[in-house]
Amino acid sequence: MKLNAPKVAPYVFLTPFAVIFSVFIAWPLFRSLLLSFTITSGPGAQVFVGTANYRFLLQDPDFWIAVRNTFTFVLFSLLIQVPLSLGLALFLNRKGLWMRNTLRFAFFSPHLMGLVFASILFTLLFAPRFGLVNEGLHTITFGRWSMDTRWLSEARRVMPALVMVNLWLYVGYSMIYFLAALQGVDPQLYEAARVDGAGPLARFLNVTLPGIRHVVIFVVVISTIGGFQLFELPWLLLSNTPGPEKSGLTIVMYLYQNGFVSGDLGYASAIGWTLLFLVFCVSALQLKLSGALRKENMA
Amino acid sequence: MKKKSMMRTASGGFDRQAWTTVVIWLTLVSVALIFLAPLVYLVAASVKTMEDFHRYSFFPPIDRMTLSNFASLFSQMDFGRFLLNSLFVTCTTVTLQLLMASLGGYALACYRFRGQQGLMLLLLVSMMIPAPVMLAPLYELLFHLRLIDTHAGLIVPGLVNVLGVFLFRQAMLNIPMDLVHAGRVDGAGEFGIYWHVALPVVRPTIGAFTLIAFMGSWNSFLWPQVVLQSNELFTLPIALNQLVGLYNDDYGALMAGTLLAVLPVVLLFFLLQREFISGLTEGAVKG
Numbered sequence: 001m002k003l004n005a006p007k008v009a010p011y012v013f014l015t016p017f018a019v020i021f022s023v024f025i026a027w028p029l030f031r032s033l034l035l036s037f038t039i040t041s042g043p044g045a046q047v048f049v050g051t052a053n054y055r056f057l058l059q060d061p062d063f064w065i066a067v068r069n070t071f072t073f074v075l076f077s078l079l080i081q082v083p084l085s086l087g088l089a090l091f092l093n094r095k096g097l098w099m100r101n102t103l104r105f106a107f108f109s110p111h112l113m114g115l116v117f118a119s120i121l122f123t124l125l126f127a128p129r130f131g132l133v134n135e136g137l138h139t140i141t142f143g144r145w146s147m148d149t150r151w152l153s154e155a156r157r158v159m160p161a162l163v164m165v166n167l168w169l170y171v172g173y174s175m176i177y178f179l180a181a182l183q184g185v186d187p188q189l190y191e192a193a194r195v196d197g198a199g200p201l202a203r204f205l206n207v208t209l210p211g212i213r214h215v216v217i218f219v220v221v222i223s224t225i226g227g228f229q230l231f232e233l234p235w236l237l238l239s240n241t242p243g244p245e246k247s248g249l250t251i252v253m254y255l256y257q258n259g260f261v262s263g264d265l266g267y268a269s270a271i272g273w274t275l276l277f278l279v280f281c282v283s284a285l286q287l288k289l290s291g292a293l294r295k296e297n298m299a
Numbered sequence: 300m301k302k303k304s305m306m307r308t309a310s311g312g313f314d315r316q317a318w319t320t321v322v323i324w325l326t327l328v329s330v331a332l333i334f335l336a337p338l339v340y341l342v343a344a345s346v347k348t349m350e351d352f353h354r355y356s357f358f359p360p361i362d363r364m365t366l367s368n369f370a371s372l373f374s375q376m377d378f379g380r381f382l383l384n385s386l387f388v389t390c391t392t393v394t395l396q397l398l399m400a401s402l403g404g405y406a407l408a409c410y411r412f413r414g415q416q417g418l419m420l421l422l423l424v425s426m427m428i429p430a431p432v433m434l435a436p437l438y439e440l441l442f443h444l445r446l447i448d449t450h451a452g453l454i455v456p457g458l459v460n461v462l463g464v465f466l467f468r469q470a471m472l473n474i475p476m477d478l479v480h481a482g483r484v485d486g487a488g489e490f491g492i493y494w495h496v497a498l499p500v501v502r503p504t505i506g507a508f509t510l511i512a513f514m515g516s517w518n519s520f521l522w523p524q525v526v527l528q529s530n531e532l533f534t535l536p537i538a539l540n541q542l543v544g545l546y547n548d549d550y551g552a553l554m555a556g557t558l559l560a561v562l563p564v565v566l567l568f569f570l571l572q573r574e575f576i577s578g579l580t581e582g583a584v585k586g
Contacts, residue, residue, distance in 0.1 A: 009489035010406035014418075017403040017459065024437065024456040025425060031436035088330065091323045098324060106331035109338060112564050114518035116536040117557050120543060121341055124550055130353045132340050136333075168334065176576060229429050232520045236540055252431045252521070260525055265435035272432035279429050 035269035046266060053270035063271070065246050066254040067278075069159065073250070074227035074282075076163045077170075078220060085171045086216070089178035090208075104179070107172035115169060119236035122165050126151035126237070133164075152238055158247035162233055174219045178212060185211035217290045221283055228279050231256065251275050341561075344554035345369070352550055368555035378556060380531060381538040386563070388453050388534055389516040396460045396512045397505065404467025405493050409479055422461050431521070438525055448528045457516065463508050466578065470504040471497055506571040507578020513567055535560045 036053055040046040057063050091097075092104055110118065125132045128150050137145040151161045185208060193203045209216075234248035235256075242249035242257075251271065259268025343357040346364040358364070372378040407415065437456055438447070446452035474497055482492040498505070520536045527533055533541070539556055568575065 005489050006410065006483070007412070010410035010412045010415075013402040013406040013489075013493070017399045017464065020399070020455070020458045021425075024440075025428075025433065025459055028433040028436035028440060029428065031439070032432055035436055035439070088327070091327055094320060094323060097320065097327075103327050103331050106335050110334055112514075112568055113338070113561050114514060114564065116518050116520045117539070117561050118337075120539055120553065120557050121337060123543060124344070124554070125337055125340065132336065132356065135356060136336070168337065172334065180576075225427060225429065229431060231431070236520075236543070239544065240540070252429075255431055255434065256521065256525075259435050260438070265439060268435040269432075272429075272434065275429055276432045279427065283427055 032269040032272055035266050036273050037270075038266040039264060040266040041263055049266075053267050054274070056267070057270055057274060062246065062249065063251075063254060066249045066251045069246075069248065070228060070230060070250045072159055073162055073166070073230055074224055076159070077166050077227055078223055080163065081167055081171055081174060081223060082216065082220060084167065085173075085175040085219075086178050088171065089175045089182055090204075092175070092179060093182045104175075107175055109172070110168050111170065111173045113169070115232045116236060118165060118169055119233050122161075123152070123237055123239075126161055153244055155243070155245040155247040158234070158238070158243050161237065162230075162248065165233060165237070166227075170223065174223065177215050177219050181212035181215035182208070213290070217287070220290075221286055224282055224286060225279055228275065228282070251278075341554055341558055344550060345558045346555075347551055349549070349551055368551040369559070371549075371552050372556050372559070375552070376538075376542065377531070378538075378559070381533055381535050382559070384450070384532060385517060385535040385560075388450055389513055392454050392457055392516040393509060393512045395454070395458050396463055397508060399458060400460050400463030400508065401467045401498065401501070401505070402493065403464040404469075405471055405497050407464065407468040408471035409474060409476070409497065422464060426461050426465075434521070434525065437522075441526065447526060448532065449526075450532060452526045453519075453523055453534070457519070457522065460508075460512060460515075463512065466504055466508055466511075467501060470501040470578075474500050503574040504578045506574025507576075510567055510571050510575050514564055517564055 035046070037048060037050060038046040039049050039053070088107055092100055097103075113121070122133075126134075128134065128148050130147075131151070133151065134145065134147050134149050137149075138147050149157070151157045189207045189211070190203060193207050198206065229252050230250045231252035234243060234250060235253060238248045242253060252275070255268050255271040255275070258271065259265055339357055343355070343359075344352070345368055346366065347355065347359055348363065348365050348367070351359045351363055406412075407419065441447050441452045441456070444452075446455070478496055478500075479492055482496050487495065518536060519534075520540070523534050523537050524540075527537060535556075539553070539560060542553055542556060
C-alpha cells in the first residue's frame with residue numbers, strides 16, 4: 001500500500017481538476033460542435049439542420065461587420081500596444097532612473113481596474129462637452145480640438161475609442177512582461193556588443209530583441225487571443241448595443257446577441273466554432289512567422 | 300537633485316547620457332500622468348455633488364467634497380448585497396481554483412506518470428480555446444443541472460484555471476526531489492508532502508495566482524450576465540452595468556460605485572505586490 005502511493009498519488013491529485021475540466025470544458029466544447037449543426041430555441045428544443053448555420057453565417061452581413069471590427073481592433077491594438085509597452089520598458093530599464101518603481105506602478109495601475117469597471121469609467125470620460133478625453137485633447141491642441149466631439153455616438157470614432165481604452169488597460173500589463181524579459185538579458189552581451197562598436201540601435205536589434213524574442217511572441221499571442229474575445233468593452237461603453245452603424249459589433253457580441261437575446265444556441269455554437277477556427281489560424285500564423293524570423297536571425 | 304550632481308561630476312560623454320536620462324524621465328512622467336488621469340478623475344468624481352460635477356474637472360475645494368454619493372449607493376440601491384455577492388463568488392472561486400491548480404501543478408511537476416506528456420499538451424492547447432465557444436452548451440448544461448440563476452452556476456464552471464496549473468508546475472519544478480524523498484522516509488503521506496513541503500516553497504506563486512484568479516473572477520461579466528436573472532444574486536459588474544442605465548445622470552453615485560468595486564482588487568494588489576510581479580512573469584520569461 002505504502003509502496004504504491006507515489007504511483008497512484010498524481011492521478012488522485014489530478015482528479016478534481018480532470019473532472020471539472022471534462023464536464024465544463026471538454027464536454028461543452030464537443031457539445032457545441034454538435035449544437036452548431038442544429039437550430040434551437042432555448043435549451044431542449046433542437047432540430048438538425050446540417051451546415052445551414054455556417055452557410056447562413058457566411059452570407060450574413062452582420063457577421064462580416066463583426067469580423068472586420070474584431071480584426072481591426074486586434075490589429076491596431078497590437079500595432080500600438082507592443083511598441084509602446086516595449087518602449088516604456090526600455091526607458092524604465094535605464095540605470096539610475098529616478099522614481100522607477102513609482103513610474104512602473106503608474107503604468108500598471110489601470111490594469112487593476114479591470115475591463116468592466118474601466119468601461120463604465122470611460123463612458124463618462126468620452127462624453128461630449130465635459131468628458132476628460134475631449135478636455136485633454138482640447139488643452140494640448142490649444143483649443144483646436146472641439147469639446148463637442150462625439151466618441152461613442154459617431155461610427156468612425158468608436159473603434160479609436162475602443163483601442164484607446166484597451167491600450168490604457170494593457171500597455172502597463174505587457175510592459176511588466178517586457179521589463180522582466182529585459183532584466184533577463186545577459187549584461188555581458190551588451191558589453192561585448194559595445195566593445196565591437198555597436199551603436200544603441202544595433203545593440204537593440206542584435207542583443208535586446210533576440211534576447212526577449214520569446215516574451216514578445218508570448219505577449220503578441222495572448223493579446224491576440226484576448227482581443228478576439230472582445231465583448232465587454234464595446235458592450236458597456238455603447239450602453240449594451242452594437243453602437244452607431246454597428247461600429248462596435250464584435251464576434252462575441254454577435255454570438256451573445258444570437259444565442260442569448262434571440263435564444264438560438266445552435267447558431268451561437270456555430271459562431272463560437274468559427275471564432276475558434278479564426279483564433280487557431282491567426283495564432284498558428286503568428287507562431288509560424290515568428291519561427292521563420294528566428295531562422296533568419298540564425299543564418 | 301541626484302541627476303544634477305551626476306552631471307557635474309561627469310565628463311563630456313557622460314553629460315550627454317545624463318541629459319538623455321532627463322529627457323527619458325520627463326517623457327515617462329508625462330505618459331504616467333496621462334495614464335493616471337482617469338484614475339484621479341474616478342476618485343474625484345465620487346466625492347463631487349451633482350451640481351459640482353461639471354464645474355470642476357477633478358477635485359472640488361475640500362469644503363465642497365461629499366460622501367453622499369457613497370451613502371446613496373447603500374440607501375438607494377442594494378450595493379452592500381452586490382458587494383457581498385461578488386465577494387462570496389470570487390473568494391469561493393479563488394480558494395477552489397488555488398487548491399485544484401496547485402494539486403494539479405504538483406502532480407505534473409513532482410511525479411512521472413503515464414499520460415503526462417499527453418495531458419500537458421492537451422492543457423496547452425486548451426489555453427488557446429476562446430471561452431465563448433462553450434457559452435451555449437454550458438448554458439444548456441447548467442439548465443439541465445438546474446443551476447441557472449444560482450451562485451453555484453457562476454462558480455462551478457469557472458473552477459478550472461489551466462494557466463494556474465502551469466504556474467504551479469513551473470514553480471514546483473524547483474522543489475528539490477530530495478526534500479520529497481526525505482518526506483517519504485519520514486513517513487509522511489503524499490498529500491502531507493504536498494501540504495507541508497511543496498506549498499510552503501511556492502508561496503510567491505500562491506500570492507501571484509491569488510491575485511490573477513481574484514481579478515479574473517471579480518471582473519467576470521459575460522458568464523454572470525448569461526447565468527443570473529434575479530436582481531438579488533447580481534455581482535458588481537452586472538449590477539453596475541444596470542446602474543448605468545437606471546441612474547442616467549447620477550454620475551457621482553455611478554463613480555462612487557465603480558471606485559468601491561475596484562477597491563478590493565487594489566487592496567489585494569498592495570498586499571501581494573511583490574509575489575505578483577515575480578510570479579506573473581516567471582513562467583513567461585523562463586518557459
